[in-house]
Amino acid sequence: MTTSTATGAATLPAARGPLSESVLGTLRREHPRADLDFDGLADADPLGDDLQLALHLCYELHYQGLPGVSADWEWDPEVLRLRGALEARFLAALRENVAGGDDVAGELDGLLVEPIDVEGISHFLRDHGDWAQVREYFTHRSVYHHKEADPHAWVIPRLRGRAKAALVAVEFDEFGGGRAELVHARLYADLLRAAGLPDGYLELIDHVPGAMLAVVNMMSLFGLHRSLRGALCGHFAAAEITTGPSAQRMDQALGRLDAPEACRFFYTEHIEADAVHEQVMRHDVLGDLLEQEPALAADVVFGIQATEFLEGRFGEHVLGRWQAGESSLRLPLD
Numbered sequence: 001m002t003t004s005t006a007t008g009a010a011t012l013p014a015a016r017g018p019l020s021e022s023v024l025g026t027l028r029r030e031h032p033r034a035d036l037d038f039d040g041l042a043d044a045d046p047l048g049d050d051l052q053l054a055l056h057l058c059y060e061l062h063y064q065g066l067p068g069v070s071a072d073w074e075w076d077p078e079v080l081r082l083r084g085a086l087e088a089r090f091l092a093a094l095r096e097n098v099a100g101g102d103d104v105a106g107e108l109d110g111l112l113v114e115p116i117d118v119e120g121i122s123h124f125l126r127d128h129g130d131w132a133q134v135r136e137y138f139t140h141r142s143v144y145h146h147k148e149a150d151p152h153a154w155v156i157p158r159l160r161g162r163a164k165a166a167l168v169a170v171e172f173d174e175f176g177g178g179r180a181e182l183v184h185a186r187l188y189a190d191l192l193r194a195a196g197l198p199d200g201y202l203e204l205i206d207h208v209p210g211a212m213l214a215v216v217n218m219m220s221l222f223g224l225h226r227s228l229r230g231a232l233c234g235h236f237a238a239a240e241i242t243t244g245p246s247a248q249r250m251d252q253a254l255g256r257l258d259a260p261e262a263c264r265f266f267y268t269e270h271i272e273a274d275a276v277h278e279q280v281m282r283h284d285v286l287g288d289l290l291e292q293e294p295a296l297a298a299d300v301v302f303g304i305q306a307t308e309f310l311e312g313r314f315g316e317h318v319l320g321r322w323q324a325g326e327s328s329l330r331l332p333l334d
Contacts, residue, residue, distance in 0.1 A: 012066055013057075013205045017050025019086070023057045026079065027069045041085055046093035047313070049210035049330075051086060056143075056205075056213050058083040059220040063147055064201055087221055094218070098305035102297040104234070104290065107304045108282055111241045121315050122249035124322065131257050135195055136328050138263075139204045140318070144216045145188035146201045149174035151216075154223030155232045159285075160292065166284030167233070170240070170277045187266045194262035197333070207329045211314040218310055222303060230296030233289055234303025237281040242311075244278065247271045 012028070015021035018040040044051045060066050061074040073079055101107075125134055149171055159167060176182035192199040222232035247270040254264045290297055321328040 010067060012068065013053065013202070015050075016053045016210075017044070017048075019044055019050045019054040020057065023054045023079075023082065027057065027066060027073055038082065038085060041089065044089070046089040047210065047214055049213075051089065052210035052213040052217055055083065055086040055090060055217050058086065059217060059224075060202070062220070062224065063150060066202075090214075090217065090221065094306045094309065095302070097309050098302060100298065100305070101301050104286060104297050104300050104304075107234075107301050108237065108241065108286075111238055111304070111308075114245065119319070120246070121318055122246040122253070124319060125253040126249040126256070129253055129257075129322075131259075133322055133328075134253065134257065134259070135197060135333060137318070138192060138195055138197060139207050139329060139333065140209075140212045140314075142188065142192060142197075142204045143202070143208050143212055144219070146185055147216075148184040148188065150185075151219035151223040152232065152236050155229050155236075158226050158229040159233075159289065162288040163233075163285050163292070166280050166288070167236070170236075170280055170285075173273050173277065182269075184266075184269070187262075187269060190262045191266045194260035207331045207333065209317060209328075209330050211310075211317045215307075215310045215314055218306055228299065228303075230289070230293070230299030231303030231306065233281075233285055234300035235307045236303075237278075237286055237300075238304045238307040240277040240281045243270055244275050 012024055015024050022040075040050075057066065058079060061069070061071075061079070065071055121137060125137065129137075152167070152174075153171060156164060156168060156171070172178070174184050176184070176186070180186065189199040198204060219232075219235065222228045222235055247267040251264055251267045251271065254267065286300060290300065318328040
């Protein structure tokens with residue numbers, strides 16, 4: 001058997017219910033492969049902590065792996081069967097919570113207009129946030145930024161022509177333009193270290209609620225399924241359009257709090273890069289993709305709307321806790 005090469009967290013995350021306990025028990029080989037428990041699936045909240053952690057564990061087998069878990073589990077039929085069942089519940093919940101449609105241009109244009117009466121996390125941190133809340137936000141986002149752009153790489157072999165070339169160009173920037181020290185995942189590890197937080201891969205996952213895991217799981221879901229390639233491209237475009245303004249507000253927040261330069265550099269790097277990426281994704285990737293496959297318009301819209309839904313849900317969780325004077329994390333930071 002091949003052992004895992006995962007780095008960072010020394011142990012597997014703690015279970016959050018029967019589904020994640022079944023997956024963890026199986027991956028530890030405490031149970032036979034055939035004993036994966038599907039019994040709790042019908043009653044599980046498709047967006048809740050237990051199901052989202054179980055799905056995240058299944059997906060991690062396709063990325064850096066899990067500590068102490070054999071790499072051979074990646075293609076185990078029973079694990080894949082459970083992952084498929086988890087995905088079906090998750091995907092159905094996403095479709096139930098978005099409006100749908102096929103007006104790609106309208107959806108993208110809508111992302112460029114920020115409602116003046118809606119305060120997001122970056123607005124709150126810019127105007128009111130303290131250093132403890134900033135560190136909480138860093139913790140939430142670590143689950144994605146340790147693998148930044150990796151989920152989007154799955155779609156590359158599913159594209160052709162200008163759409164493929166343009167998306168690869170965006171990914172090249174995300175991966176540091178050929179310079180290891182500028183890979184965005186590396187920059188985020190630098191940010192975490194400068195903020196006095198653990199910087200190992202998945203080292204903070206026990207602190208992060210299901211609302212954030214769902215955002216990351218959505219990317220893996222879209223990326224790992226060819227049938228959802230349009231949704232992945234829609235999601236990627238939405239992320240690039242909205243990241244620039246958010247990163248600018250985060251830099252302003254960090255400047256106000258006199259944060260370490262490594263924390264600010266991660267965001268200033270995104271302000272400039274994503275302004276270019278927005279245009280590339282909209283015109284070169286989506287434009288060419290829909291010219292080749294116009295029937296994917298509804299999937300592109302779904303990807304945009306699902307991104308907005310899950311990010312909005314995550315924002316409501318964090319701001320609701322902060323405004324109540326509570327931590328937004330599942331477990332306190334040391």
